[in-house]
Amino acid sequence: MQFRRVGADALLIEVDTPLNWFAALDAERAAGRLAVVDIVPGARTVLLDGVADPVGLAARLSNWTFDPASELPEPPLTVDVRFDGMDLPFVAELAGLSVAGLVDKLTSTDFMVAFCGFAPGFAYLRGLPWNIPRLPTPRTRVPAGSVALAAEFAGVYPTPSPGGWRIVGRTEAELFDVARTPPALMTPGRTVRFRAA
Template structure:
């Protein structure tokens, strides 16, 4: 692992770059740095935004000396990026998904692209563990790493203008879940009845950086049962 590179993007933003090519080792390093800076409670830090291979630090420009703050952050990073540096254990979140063809209109094309049957696509998607690398695109949208190589499939040539909330998709080497109804070009393979983002919830997003995610296949009846139960309790 190379030494993290610190660059001021503005008087309020410090960008920390860890590597040019993101992999699970880099993801662990980004998460370790994120957890270390969050625990430090440096008063000048307003927000931390992790991504695949970078960490953005938002600063209060009136509450710090840039040189001194950069030294403090660099010192914390030197410990955080060590291979044996401890990080909090990952929380495991199981996401029920109905892989009904109505909810997964691209199941067949994902299978065809990889010479797999629909059943094999579902089996491989549910047999892996995924890591939440970062949240972006829309509130609560988690980019998940760990998709089996035999499921990698390019995005749609023409994005859909509306994707239902809860839709589970694949794009390249990633998988993810649409928290809200939005346009999008990921290939849809299923849908979860869970609410991924609720502004009235604390925290609003169901998933957080560093979480481990597993998908569990459920039937259409189980999907409807989940939705009905949610309506009764909200």
Template sequence: MMLDMRLRRAGFSALLVECRDGEHVEAWRAEIWRRREAGELRVTDIVPGARTVLLDGVAPGTAELLADWPEPSVAQKQVQRLVEIPTTFDGEDLSEVAAIWGVSSTAVIDRLIGTELVVAFGGFAPGFAYLRGMPEAWSVPRLAAPRPRVPAGSVGLAGPYAGIYPTASPGGWRLVGHTDQQLFDVRAEPPALLTPGTRVRLGPA
């Protein structure tokens, strides 16, 4: 059975794979990466998004090749490394998140500590990872007006995602805590600690 996706051209040498949801994005990203490493596919960059995977630098005939693949299996995809982020849950929006969820602040912390997250994609700023894995019922709205400055290391929630600010910047995510973990280092390879597919757990500092 083929995956319910669509392929679109994106410029001269790029393709956009449109998927149903985040899990299918991760399945396609992992399968494309695996086949590229095995020499079965030529593609320069693999860039996942919320419901898309952008492939840049593809060889002629790649669209036909992808269309013939069987559906990538989410359950059988390669197990990625786990990164534990020591987190102090002292965010100024913690009580508001608790009110939105209808639980205590302690219950919010317990839920976040007990949930394994996965890097869906990066964006917004170098090293900023959108972390999926929270139930849809836990989605929270962004702030009505973004803060002019969110400190580096702040852990926040917005919509269905969690995220950690790698550097100080404006932002409208609801802050639930902070970490001292360095998330982006231009001298490292790769520079970002949290790359797509990486499993993440927020733990007590």
């Protein structure tokens, strides 16, 4: 575990289990024992923003212990997906499966939202048993709702955007809505399951 000061009022913690730390720190904030504005998990980090004394907080957390049992803050989310993506045959061949076998594998996997980024509502879903290469040249426009794979992650594009991930399907789910609380449908620590539509 390492602590790095970021700017005047933020602290970056490098840890092996960022979702556990996120859940525990968020519980501390909710209980009024941690004064921070925002807690942002990453692939291998947790960023605490709006910290009055980053050096003092790092000292306090360096010997901190917590119960990691509360990693799942919300019930599993099921997302209906039409598996008809242009890269589905390529990914199936790469995985050594038929297209039907790949769909079975994707719909039987419990994905975990590791962190969010790239675009509002875009969640990096951990759980793939393969490492899927990105496209050599990104597409200039990926439709909203595209379900795609890259490296060890799955994700769903919340809006039309450029992208280099392998598209395996699409969903009608609303990934981001500013009128909803929270606006993002997929939040860190949440389990996500794909269901063939």
